[in-house]
Amino acid sequence: MSNIMIRALWLTLISGLSLQGCAQPKPERLGAPIEGYSHTSAAINRFSVNGNGGPNLAPYGYGGGQMCCAPMPVKWHSGLTVVVEWEKDPNPHDSANWPDPPFSDAWSKAAREQETHYTHHRAVVPVARYERLGVVNVHFLPCNQVAVTAGLMMPGTPNYPYKFPQKMEEPATCPTS
Known part of the structure; x- marks a missing residue:
């Protein structure tokens, strides 16, 4: 082999190795869109x-x-949880009985009264196992329970981890934690 060929081979090898140093590491976390289901x-x-x-x-x-975004690990791991906080209106249809006209003083008073019945909740929730990170789906269930997934499967598909009916009734009494 000639000196020129050896130098070209070395330059190619060194260039290839130096480019490997420029490769970005794969992220450990990504922002995943958030979607909810009541x-x-x-x-x-x-x-x-x-x-x-x-x-x-x-x-x-x-x-x-979908809203953006909840930072989530690219790979699911045992013990993965998220903190879900929410405000709930237990009587959302009461506004049909508010006085007319909308935004009048009487209407605004009724709206403020309704707000006094809103409840605020916070739960640390385990995230169902996922193979590939996708949408963070949050399911709001009776008794202020919450379930969360973050994979590529969507509700209603065969491999989705939860099979909740869309309409669930509150029991007369909820279990205590």
């Missing part, structure tokens, strides 16, 4: 996952599209 007759006025907001939810509904 399985109860209450409205979820607002909620958050690890401090990041999700959409408001109508009774027995899923809400308002």
Whole structure:
């Protein structure tokens, strides 16, 4: 082999090794979109996952599209939890009985009265096992229970970890924690 070929081979090898040093490491966490599902007759006025907001939810509904974003580990691990905080309106249909016209003094007074019945909750919730990070789905259940997934499967698909009916009734008494 000639000196020129050896030098070219060395330059190629050194260039390749130096480019490997420029490769970005794979992230350990990514921002995952947040979506919610209310399985109860209450409205979820607002909620958050690890401090990041999700959409408001109508009774027995899923809400308002996806919000951005909850930082989540790319790979699921045992013991993975998130903190879910939410405000609940247990009587969202009462506004149908508020005085007319909307935004009048009497209407505003009725709205302030309704707000006194809102409840605030916080739960540390385990995240169901996932193979690949996807959407953070938060399920609001009777008795202020919450379930969370963060994989690529969506509710209603065969491998989704939860099979909650969309409409669930509150029991007469809730179990105590």
